[in-house]
Amino acid sequence: MLWFCLREAPSPQVVISTTPKPLPHVKRLVERGRRPGSTVVLTTGRTEDNRANLSPAALAELDSEYGGTRLGRQELDGVLLEDVEGALWKQWMFEVEGFRIARTAVPPLDRLVVAVDPAVTTTDSADLTAFTVAGRSYPLEQMYGGDYLPALLTEVDPTVPCRVVHATRGKSARAAPVAMLYEQSRISHAGPPRTFAVLEEQMTTYVGASEAEEKSPDLLNSCVWALTDLFLDASAPGAPAGAQDRRLHGRR
Structure with missing residues (x-):
């Protein structure tokens, strides 16, 4: 025009x-x-x-x-961020209005989950033991290292609810439905960009290659598990039977 x-x-x-x-x-x-x-x-x-x-x-x-x-x-540097060919997350997904919100602006949450992607070694080159905290704000109701986490949580506080999940599909297949939630502008990141810098870098660069070709995205893995449990897994606690599609309606 x-x-x-x-x-x-x-x-x-x-x-x-x-x-x-x-x-x-x-x-x-x-x-x-x-x-x-x-x-x-x-x-x-x-x-x-x-x-x-x-x-x-x-x-x-x-x-x-x-x-x-x-x-x-x-x-700050005026660089046009190019999308990585094959990556499930695109940079524009982090630019839509309402994606970044202040922590003080987080609405009341009806359910909160903490997802852990545990490291399997303690060497200098080991992956992170990655944690993701995710919450849902609208009203709706075998990996290595998986065995020790429930035992550890029970030892610290036996009242903490814990559920061990095992991967039945590849990382890329698990991540695709979660990336779609971002594409539909249904997810927000609460806090300054620095908080999510490593996670968003993994999101925009991970293309789902083999372990030999591409380092396992630890933070991305835990994020995928957390959001799958909240929005996509009809068997998760608090998910009404047959309500999987309806649970996607809403902003977060």
Whole structure:
């Protein structure tokens, strides 16, 4: 529509200043700007380049929120984050309105789960023992290392409800329905981007290759288990019989 406003100018020119979010129209402009002889000229800059003109307090807050994260490369460094071919999660899923909320804005939860993807070794190269805490806010009611967790929880507090689940499908097949929840904007991350930096990096780069080709995504695994239990597993506690599809209705 912008071009309709410029059609009477003898030599129309437009300056667009924006954070390079991976949206289709932004990608098209960037692709045009990379072609030799294109009429689109790309000029990029980092927040750091403009430090002399910016508030030190604001810069400190931005660095605290975004520094060292994948999203920070976009917001602070002006980098267009390209999607990894074959990855189930796309960067735009983290950009939709309402995806990031403050922890103080989390609504009352009717059910809360903690999913654990346990490490099987203690070497320097071992995976993390990954924990994901996930909650549901609308009213609806054999991995290695799996044996020791119930015993450990019982020893600490025998009243804590615990359920051991075993994988019957590959990681990519388990993750696909959870990625769809993100695609439908049904999931929010509560807290600053830094909190979820490693998880979101795993989400946007994991393509489901074999263990020999791709490191097991520990945080992603625990997140998939948590959200599957909350939204997709009709046998989970609190899930009404035959209500699996209906449980997907709602924001979170």
